Amino acid sequence: MAADRVIADFNMSLKDQIVKEKLPNHVAIIMDGNGRWAKQKGLVRVMGHENGTKAVREAVEASAELGIKNLTLYAFSTENWKRPKLEVQTLMKLLVRSLKKEIKTLQDNNIKLSAIGCLKDLPNKAYEELQDVIEKTKDNTNMTLTLALSYGSREEIVKVIKELSLKVKNNIISPESIDESIINKHLYTQNLPDVDLLIRTSGEQRISNFLLWQIAYAELYFTDILWPDFKKENLYKALITYQNRERRFGKTSEQLT
Ligand code: IPE
Ligand code: IPE
Ligand code: MG
DSSP, X not given: OHHHHHHHHHHSOTGGGSOGGGOXXXXXXXXXXXXXXXXXXXXXXHHHHHHHHHHHHHHHHHHHHHTOSEEEEEEEEGGGGGSOHHHHHHHHHHHHHHHHHHHHHHHHTTEEEEEXXXXXXXXXXXXXXXXXXXXXXXXXXXXXXXXXXEEOHHHXXXXXXXXXXXXXXTTSSOGGGOOHHHHHHHSTTTTSOOOSXXXXXXXXXXXXXXXXXXXXXXXXXXXXXXXXXXXXXXXXXXXXXXXXXXXXXXXXHHHHO
């Protein structure tokens, strides 16, 4: 019996091994390694970013096809503004170009676009294009794709504390009423569930200021694949690993069954 099972698994494609009923509700990805991908090929860093956009399509399409409801991609951090001016400008141009180009992919797959982060810091053109695609896809229901742009978790938490302090000061809420759910409602991610699976590519094993509050109980998955090389199969592998983990949320294993 066990041997039969192994043979069956061997013949099954990665995609077939994913259990539909156990899909994570929210997958977040730290898309890292564009620069090193380019360097390995003797290319300039921005070529890595350029090729990274293909991997974005792979991840988005694979997620939508499988039925994942929420996919959040870390595209640009608050710290990334410190990069060389030319690289930042190219990243912003790529964002505008990708939004224009991928609106069709979003509509064809019934995907709603959303964005989190300090969006007012984006160049006007990028901000406007982003708002345009968000508006055009707002009624799509298959999946929510959230781009983290000029996003930093600490900036987000500071923003929440300022908003709540002001509400306390103006007697809109009492300090005693502050709980996890109120905090959730003031985060950029207020419309998203907690992250179930966090993937980071490129071999780095750190969070880099991404969704610190929201990943409290996320399963972490690190892969050495550099982001431009990320294919649908890489997402399938992450999902299979995720589905084979036991999420205990502080309880004992016995309590779960
Ligand atoms: C991720 O790739 C893209 C962004 C952070 C914008 P990197 O540009 O960080 O690539 P590496 O880490 O230098 O290889
Ligand atoms: C994290 O990658 C940010 C994004 C992927 C957008 P970085 O490449 O900026 O992270 P560090 O600096 O290596 O931690
Ligand atoms: Mg990096």
